[in-house]
Each structure stands twice: as structure tokens, then as C-alpha cells.
Amino acid sequence: MSREKIQIFDTTLRDGEQVPGCKLNKDEKIAIAKKLDELGVDVIEAGFPISSPGDFDSVRAISRMVVSACVCGLTRAKKKDIECAARALEKAKKPRIHTGIGTSESHIKYKFNASPQEIIDRATEAVSFARRYVEDVEFYAEDAGRTDNAFLARVCKEVIKAGATVLNIPDTTGYCLPEQYGNKIKYLRNHVEGIEKVVISCHCHNDLGLATANAIAGILNGARQIECTINGIGERAGNTSLEEVAMILKQHTALNFYTNIRSEMLTSMSHLVSESMGMMVQPNKAIVGSNAFAHSSGIHQDGVIKNRETYEIINPKEVGIHKSSIILTARSGRSALAYRLKKIGYEITKTQLDDLYPIFLDMADQKKEIGDEDLEILIEQYAGKQKNDIIHKNPRRK
Ligand code: KIV
Ligand code: ZN
Numbered sequence: 001m002s003r004e005k006i007q008i009f010d011t012t013l014r015d016g017e018q019v020p021g022c023k024l025n026k027d028e029k030i031a032i033a034k035k036l037d038e039l040g041v042d043v044i045e046a047g048f049p050i051s052s053p054g055d056f057d058s059v060r061a062i063s064r065m066v067v068s069a070c071v072c073g074l075t076r077a078k079k080k081d082i083e084c085a086a087r088a089l090e091k092a093k094k095p096r097i098h099t100g101i102g103t104s105e106s107h108i109k110y111k112f113n114a115s116p117q118e119i120i121d122r123a124t125e126a127v128s129f130a131r132r133y134v135e136d137v138e139f140y141a142e143d144a145g146r147t148d149n150a151f152l153a154r155v156c157k158e159v160i161k162a163g164a165t166v167l168n169i170p171d172t173t174g175y176c177l178p179e180q181y182g183n184k185i186k187y188l189r190n191h192v193e194g195i196e197k198v199v200i201s202c203h204c205h206n207d208l209g210l211a212t213a214n215a216i217a218g219i220l221n222g223a224r225q226i227e228c229t230i231n232g233i234g235e236r237a238g239n240t241s242l243e244e245v246a247m248i249l250k251q252h253t254a255l256n257f258y259t260n261i262r263s264e265m266l267t268s269m270s271h272l273v274s275e276s277m278g279m280m281v282q283p284n285k286a287i288v289g290s291n292a293f294a295h296s297s298g299i300h301q302d303g304v305i306k307n308r309e310t311y312e313i314i315n316p317k318e319v320g321i322h323k324s325s326i327i328l329t330a331r332s333g334r335s336a337l338a339y340r341l342k343k344i345g346y347e348i349t350k351t352q353l354d355d356l357y358p359i360f361l362d363m364a365d366q367k368k369e370i371g372d373e374d375l376e377i378l379i380e381q382y383a384g385k386q387k388n389d390i391i392h393k394n395p396r397r398k
Pocket of ligand 2: 170172203205
């Protein structure tokens with residue numbers, strides 16, 4: 001069976017940039033868009049052009065510069081937003097307008113004070129208006145996660161008739177469980193006339209920590225595009241993380257999906273976004289956190305030193321990290337100490353290791369982590385005690 005492609009829609013520069021305090025200037029956005037294009041994303045959501053002159057300019061500049069990816073601009077279901085996005089996207093090789101409206105009961109009642117039919121009318125008008133400017137129009141049913149499936153299916157059927165090419169089913173509030181979200185996608189596939197003509201897209205938020213799981217459930221039920229951000233940034237608890245979905249689909253070959261992501265660029269991409277936004281990545285973040293390939297307990301270290309695969313499901317090289325790290329703490333064992341000493345050039349015998357280990361533990365109990373400089377001090381103390389230099393120092397190895 002041939003593998004099916006999953007489109008990666010990156011919204012770091014739109015949903016991701018909505019994070020408080022993480023505003024980017026135009027040059028930073030251009031640099032990120034350039035790297036996203038090299039990374040292999042299929043769609044770059046470059047911004048919300050009507051939201052500010054700065055965002056308009058950035059979307060315009062990114063449209064001119066991007067070589068391969070489709071460039072997308074967000075709008076509300078309003079003519080002035082759509083006209084503005086169309087102008088900003090004028091120079092894009094592959095432009096897409098992303099328009100939509102809230103469809104859940106609470107959005108219809110509190111945000112729009114409208115009737116369900118009025119929502120459908122606004123949605124279809126927006127889609128057909130956008131189609132006057134571009135061939136590729138994505139429709140989002142905001143808060144689809146909490147929208148009644150039968151009503152959602154009605155909206156989807158009408159926007160497809162109006163010319164939508166992609167249907168975005170956002171779990172805007174991050175409420176759904178993976179099974180519920182997956183069933184929603186399945187329901188739409190079974191109940192919406194014309195659904196086979198469009199791509200279904202998953203846009204999941206992480207309020208309950210389920211954004212990635214929900215996006216994968218969507219894919220397993222027929223969606224073929226995932227909307228995500230680098231480092232999982234985005235409104236509130238963030239969005240599905242790009243690096244997670246890319247590696248899940250790569251690792252689980254039995255699922256028979258692939259993406260165009262060049263995974264060896266994921267770490268440097270993550271650093272660029274984190275540095276430009278001044279937003280650190282949590283150390284235990286999957287794939288790109290500083291601890292994602294670090295081992296600190298004695299049992300794990302011993303396993304990894306013998307064979308990396310005992311505790312690592314991904315070869316760090318695949319995501320652009322050139323080694324797993326063996327972190328020395330008071331939980332580390334003898335093999336980790338010998339390994340790290342060897343890395344800085346000290347070959348020691350088993351007896352020397354047995355002598356050195358308790359001294360190491362004393363030091364480690366006082367410090368959180370033992371670095372190379374600490375190891376040099378340890379050796380000096382130990383060799384000093386022995387009165388002669390019994391430890392052989394080789395030229396420093398990498
Ligand atoms: O979360 C959401 O519903 C969105 C839409 C605007 C696509 O970000
Ligand atoms: Zn969102």
C-alpha cells in the first residue's frame with residue numbers, strides 16, 4: 001500500500017504569534033518563513049493581514065519571498081478582511097485565503113447574536129467572495145470541537161458548494177478527547193456531500209494537553225492536513241506542535257503516512273523561533289526540549305551507553321542533534337562516570353573507578369549537575385591523593 005501524504009500547515013506566524021509578549025518584527029517573520037519553507041512545510045500561515053499595517057506588510061513580504069510553500073492569510077468572514085488578505089497575498093506563487101466564522105452554540109449566541117442560518121449565509125458569502133481572488137480557499141468553523149455535528153455538517157456542505165477547497169475543523173478551546181475529535185472527522189466524512197473534493201484539516205489547541213493526540217486522531221479518521229506551530233506555541237496553552245506530528249508520522253511507519261518535513265532541521269528551527277520570540281522551550285518538551293535526548297538516571301545511562309535504542313526511540317541525528325547526552329548527577333552510576341571521563345580524555349581502570357565513584361557521589365550530592373570542569377577537579381583531587389599520576393590522560397576526544 002502506498003503511503004499517503006499529510007500536509008503540514010504551519011501557523012507559527014499567526015496563531016503562534018498571538019502569544020502575549022512574543023510579537024515579531026517583519027525581518028524576524030521573514031527569516032522564520034524562509035526557514036519554514038526550507039523545512040518543507042506545505043502551507044505557511046503568514047498572518048492576519050487586516051489586524052495591523054505591520055502584519056499586512058509582513059504577509060506581503062513573505063508572499064514575495066517564499067519559494068515552495070503555499071502562503072496563507074487569515075480573515076474573518078468579512079469582505080474588508082478578505083479584500084485586504086487578497087492584496088497582501090497578491091505576489092504569492094500559491095496564495096490561500098483562510099476565512100471562517102464561529103459555529104458552536106455559544107459563538108452563534110454570544111459572539112454573533114445570530115441565527116444558525118445567518119451563520120451559514122455569512123460563511124458561504126465569505127467563501128464565494130474569497131474565491132473571486134484566489135482558487136485556494138480554506139474555511140474554518142471556529143469552535144468546531146464544541147459544535148453539534150449535524151449543524152457542522154450543514155455548514156461544511158454549504159461552504160464546499162460555495163467553493164471551499166480545504167475544511168478546517170478547529171478544536172478552538174482544546175476541549176475534545178481524541179476519540180471525540182476523531183469521531184467528528186469521521187462523522188463529517190460520512191455525512192457531508194462533496195467532502196471527498198476537499199482536504200479536511202485539524203487545528204487543535206492544547207488546553208488539556210491533547211492537541212497532538214487530537215490531530216493524530218483526526219488523521220486516523222480521514223483528515224489530511226495538520227495545522228501546527230513550532231514548539232507548539234499559540235493561544236493560551238498553544239497548538240499542536242509541528243515537531244511532534246512530524247516525528248510521530250515518521251516513527252510510526254505502520255500508519256503509512258509521510259510529510260515533507262526535513263526532520264534534521266527541527267532543532268535549529270525550534271531555536272530560531274524560541275530566540276526570535278524570546279520564549280524558552282520547556283526542557284522536557286518532546287523532540288526539541290533540551291532534555292529530550294538527555295539521560296540522567298544510572299539505569300538508563302547504563303542502557304544507552306550499551307545501546308542507544310534501549311531508551312531512545314528516535315536517533316537524535318534525525319532531528320539535528322548530534323549526540324544523546326549523559327548527564328552526571330547523584331543518580332548516575334559508574335558506567336556513566338567512566339563514559340564521561342573517557343569523553344574528556346581520561347581512561348581509568350575498574351579499581352580507579354571504584355575509588356573515584358564515592359568521591360564523585362559526594363560532589364554530586366552537593367551540586368545539581370557535574371560538568372566537565374567538575375570532573376577535572378575530581379581527577380585532580382583523586383590523583384593528588386594517590387601521589388602519582390595513575391590516570392592516563394589521552395588527547396581530548398569529541
Ligand atoms: O483556533 C481557532 O479556531 C483558530 C481559527 C481562527 C482557525 O485559530
Ligand atoms: Zn487556533
